[in-house]
Amino acid sequence: xxxxxxxxxxxxxxxxxxxxxxxxxxxxxxxxxxxxxxxxxxxxxxxxxxxxxxxxxxxxxxxxxxxxxxxxxxxxxxxxxxxxxxxxxxxxxxxxxxxxxxxxxxxxxxxxxxxxxxxxxxxxxxxxxxxxxxxxxxxxxxxxxxxxxxxxxxxxxxxxxxxxxxxxxxxxxxxxxxxxxxxxxxxxxxxxxxxxxxxxxxxxxxxxxxxxxxxxxxxxxxxxxxxxxxxxxxxxxxxxxxxxxxxxxxxxxxxxxxxxxxxxxxxxxxxxxxxxxxxxxxxxxxxxxxxxxxxxxxxxxxxxxxxxxxxxxxxxxxxxxxxxxxxxxxxxxxxx
Amino acid sequence: xxxxxxxxxxxxxxxxxxxxxxxxxxxxxxxxxxxxxxxxxxxxxxxxxxxxxxxxxxxxxxxxxxxxxxxxxxxxxxxxxxxxxxxxxxxxxxxxxxxxxxxxxxxxxxxxxxxxxxxxxxxxxxxxxxxxxxxxxxxxxxxxxxxxxxxxxxxxxxxxxxxxxxxxxxxxxxxxxxxxxxxxxxxxxxxxxxxxxxxxxxxxxxxxxxxxxxxxxxxxxxxxxxxxxxxxxxxxxxxxxxxxxxxxxxxxxxxxxxxxxxxxxxxxxxxxxxxxxxxxxxxxxxxxxxxxxxxxxxxxxxxxxxxxxxxxxxxxxxxxxxxxxxxxxxxxxxxx
Numbered sequence: 001x002x003x004x005x006x007x008x009x010x011x012x013x014x015x016x017x018x019x020x021x022x023x024x025x026x027x028x029x030x031x032x033x034x035x036x037x038x039x040x041x042x043x044x045x046x047x048x049x050x051x052x053x054x055x056x057x058x059x060x061x062x063x064x065x066x067x068x069x070x071x072x073x074x075x076x077x078x079x080x081x082x083x084x085x086x087x088x089x090x091x092x093x094x095x096x097x098x099x100x101x102x103x104x105x106x107x108x109x110x111x112x113x114x115x116x117x118x119x120x121x122x123x124x125x126x127x128x129x130x131x132x133x134x135x136x137x138x139x140x141x142x143x144x145x146x147x148x149x150x151x152x153x154x155x156x157x158x159x160x161x162x163x164x165x166x167x168x169x170x171x172x173x174x175x176x177x178x179x180x181x182x183x184x185x186x187x188x189x190x191x192x193x194x195x196x197x198x199x200x201x202x203x204x205x206x207x208x209x210x211x212x213x214x215x216x217x218x219x220x221x222x223x224x225x226x227x228x229x230x231x232x233x234x235x236x237x238x239x240x241x242x243x244x245x246x247x248x249x250x251x252x253x254x255x256x257x258x259x260x261x262x263x264x265x266x267x268x269x270x271x272x273x274x275x276x277x278x279x280x281x282x283x284x285x286x287x288x289x290x291x292x293x294x295x296x297x298x299x300x301x302x303x304x305x306x307x308x309x310x311x312x313x314x315x316x317x318x319x320x321x322x323x324x325x326x327x328x329x330x331x332x333x334x335x336x
Numbered sequence: 337x338x339x340x341x342x343x344x345x346x347x348x349x350x351x352x353x354x355x356x357x358x359x360x361x362x363x364x365x366x367x368x369x370x371x372x373x374x375x376x377x378x379x380x381x382x383x384x385x386x387x388x389x390x391x392x393x394x395x396x397x398x399x400x401x402x403x404x405x406x407x408x409x410x411x412x413x414x415x416x417x418x419x420x421x422x423x424x425x426x427x428x429x430x431x432x433x434x435x436x437x438x439x440x441x442x443x444x445x446x447x448x449x450x451x452x453x454x455x456x457x458x459x460x461x462x463x464x465x466x467x468x469x470x471x472x473x474x475x476x477x478x479x480x481x482x483x484x485x486x487x488x489x490x491x492x493x494x495x496x497x498x499x500x501x502x503x504x505x506x507x508x509x510x511x512x513x514x515x516x517x518x519x520x521x522x523x524x525x526x527x528x529x530x531x532x533x534x535x536x537x538x539x540x541x542x543x544x545x546x547x548x549x550x551x552x553x554x555x556x557x558x559x560x561x562x563x564x565x566x567x568x569x570x571x572x573x574x575x576x577x578x579x580x581x582x583x584x585x586x587x588x589x590x591x592x593x594x595x596x597x598x599x600x601x602x603x604x605x606x607x608x609x610x611x612x613x614x615x616x617x618x619x620x621x622x623x624x625x626x627x628x629x630x631x632x633x634x635x636x637x638x639x640x641x642x643x644x645x646x647x648x649x650x651x652x653x654x655x656x657x658x659x660x661x662x663x664x665x666x667x668x669x670x671x672x
Contacts, residue, residue: 007358007371008358010357010358010370010374011371012355012356012358013355013562014356015355015561016353016562017351018351019348019350019351021343021558022344022346022348023343023553023555024340024343024553025553025555026555031346035346038347038348039347213361218639219356219359219362219611219612220611222356223559223611224559225351225354226350226351227349227351227559275555275556275616276555281611284611284637284638288639291661292657298634300635301623301635301637302620302624303554303555303617303620304555304617
């Protein structure tokens with residue numbers, strides 16, 4: 001059983017249909033989130049857009065949902081968001097009301113999720129706002145370019161350009177990098193690129209439920225299909241997003257699927273996922289690759305949690321633990 | 337959604353039947369293990385034994401399979417196994433051929449798995465032999481008493497008695513404790529009891545895919561039902577084993593379901609599970625409880641791995657990583 005064909009020829013496991021109740025083993029807030037998302041899925045993922053026009057409509061519908069949460073987050077997690085530009089790239093500089101004055105020189109660099117297609121513009125800052133709140137640090141959220149107009153490597157180029165400019169202002173040891181889903185994948189791809197360029201690396205990384213294998217090979221894409229309440233299925237839209245982003249470059253390229261990268265020399269990294277996460281395997285595989293490369297990596301898994309649900313169920317104790325753990329990890333590794 | 341009734345009334349997620357191919361994202365050896373176990377399940381778990389007589393037949397059938405592996409393990413992982421008795425409890429003292437002479441004073445204390453019903457006697461040492469091989473340390477494998485003749489707390493009493501005797505010979509800082517499944521649960525329950533007794537605790541723990549909630553509440557009992565190739569379903573035999581072991585004591589008792597315990601002051605702990613593990617949630621929930629209590633805990637998850645498959649697929653690279661990680665963790669924390 002050494003090649004893909006032999007594995008495919010082996011008998012598959014036949015798993016019968018099932019009815020999954022709300023877990024009794026999660027908080028009341030997370031239970032409510034699961035119930036609400038089961039009744040009304042977050043993103044309509046059944047059919048992939050076929051044209052650039054259809055992609056824009058698909059993205060607009062998703063982003064409208066995300067944007068509806070912006071004023072709620074502004075109230076719950078008070079902050080000032082300053083629109084700006086670094087190295088020609090649009091960024092939002094999130095200054096939390098609870099800024100830690102003793103660490104005012106530190107910065108977190110954030111890449112939003114959304115399959116490299118969604119959550120651009122004003123929809124890009126949810127996780128950055130939560131991270132600023134839980135860490136007391138300023139967060140630079142990078143509004144990187146995306147397809148259909150700007151496929152790979154435009155977003156990666158933006159990420160690297162922003163980092164290069166930030167390095168002119170403060171040492172790498174005072175900065176960490178984070179992101180969820182595509183933003184977690186972009187975090188890892190960016191550091192792979194920085195390593196190749198010989199540039200100083202961030203002091204720490206927090207890729208959360210990172211999209212690390214765009215080929216769709218991860219086992220959890222099948223095991224947790226329909227189980228995950230947010231990213232319910234990879235099949236339709238997942239492959240389409242991957243193809244739209246890669247735009248002809250191999251999906252196996254480590255800068256697109258960073259699980260294939262060489263993580264030797266990577267900074268300390270904390271990875272987060274959930275037992276119901278469609279990207280559980282993407283996260284676990286990246287963690288294992290980092291550990292095999294000798295990276296100081298930590299894996300955090302949460303009971304009953306779907307893909308990125310710590311952002312959707314932001315008032316759950318689980319969400320506070322996710323961001324609290326990342327904040328503590330950053331505090332341990334950031335200097336200045 | 338604050339109580340169980342409200343959660344049960346919320347709409348369940350309907351997950352359709354599926355066919356799970358052998359993952360392309362695991363080693364060839366683990367892929368062969370998954371294929372073989374899919375063709376011929378390890379333990380017949382569909383129907384729970386109803387009488388003590390039926391339990392003995394069920395256990396004998398399982399143990400015969402385990403015993404068939406003993407000579408194979410003896411060849412692959414050369415060691416001397418000395419049968420003995422400590423504090424009136426049967427133990428097997430495993431001395432690996434590759435004993436590390438610089439750490440000859442250190443000991444690992446092992447509790448076998450098997451749902452508190454199976455794998456006693458000569459069938460108890462598989463994991464102990466692997467651990468001895470990968471650590472170069474002597475392992476005391478405790479053949480604790482089990483139901484139907486000796487339900488809770490007999491096994492726990494045995495574990496505590498052995499530990500108490502070992503403490504007379506060497507400091508707790510030179511000893512670590514480990515076990516898989518029920519053996520992982522017993523590891524945690526034993527340390528809860530030692531804490532209550534005010535006895536010195538082991539220097540480190542390695543509960544792997546530990547059975548920490550015997551009530552069956554964990555979400556992965558449902559999500560990974562039929563997905564796990566080894567412990568395919570909790571429903572039939574799982575509940576029966578729990579009831580047979582508890583013998584009337586509440587399944588919520590922390591000494592039976594240690595996920596309910598207070599882990600404050602626990603030693604450094606490494607927990608291991610897999611993405612297909614029926615006890616993924618039991619492991620994750622225990623990890624979260626330990627972290628919440630401030631324990632220096634580490635979580636290791638392996639792609640595509642079923643319950644305790646690192647013992648069944650002992651020649652896989654994944655198995656070597658599991659035991660290598662535990663051995664390194666022990667080396668970091670053991671003294672003497």
